[in-house]
Amino acid sequence: MKINKEDLPIAMEAPGTVMRNAAGFGGMAVAFNQAPKGTDLRPLLQGLSNDSCHCPHWGYILQGAIRILYDDKSEEVAREGDLFYWPAGHTAVVEEDLKLVEFSPEREFREVMEHIGRKMDDAGK
Numbered sequence: 001m002k003i004n005k006e007d008l009p010i011a012m013e014a015p016g017t018v019m020r021n022a023a024g025f026g027g028m029a030v031a032f033n034q035a036p037k038g039t040d041l042r043p044l045l046q047g048l049s050n051d052s053c054h055c056p057h058w059g060y061i062l063q064g065a066i067r068i069l070y071d072d073k074s075e076e077v078a079r080e081g082d083l084f085y086w087p088a089g090h091t092a093v094v095e096e097d098l099k100l101v102e103f104s105p106e107r108e109f110r111e112v113m114e115h116i117g118r119k120m121d122d123a124g125k
Contacts, residue, residue, distance in 0.1 A: 003030070015036075017033075017034065017036065028105060030102070031100075031101070032102075033098070035094045035098045040094075045091050046119070047115065048115055052090055053090050054112065056085070056088050058085050058103045059103060061081065064094065064099060065080070066100070067095050077095060
């Protein structure tokens with residue numbers, strides 16, 4: 001099974017930000033995301049447990065850098081060329097214009113994306 005990143009459906013779009021994803025990859029969702037420097041995911045995750053993402057992610061940073069903030073108050077920066085695993089209990093701030101590929105368990109990913117969608121809808125009202 002394969003899909004071109006341009007064929008992934010756009011789940012969310014904002015100035016400089018495009019989140020594309022699809023389920024059905026062996027129980028995993030695949031995503032190709034890009035976001036500009038300064039994008040802060042914390043407000044979009046407010047209302048989830050610990051105001052953080054409960055979905056683990058595995059992936060690769062194609063371009064840029066992102067700071068991951070964990071519930072235990074630790075932090076790390078993933079940069080271009082890095083493979084990553086982010087366990088449940090994190091949020092993030094984009095430090096340099098970012099492009100990444102990510103794989104996540106379908107159920108948890110869907111829950112988080114639905115929550116983010118509601119937050120974005122509320123912000124647009």
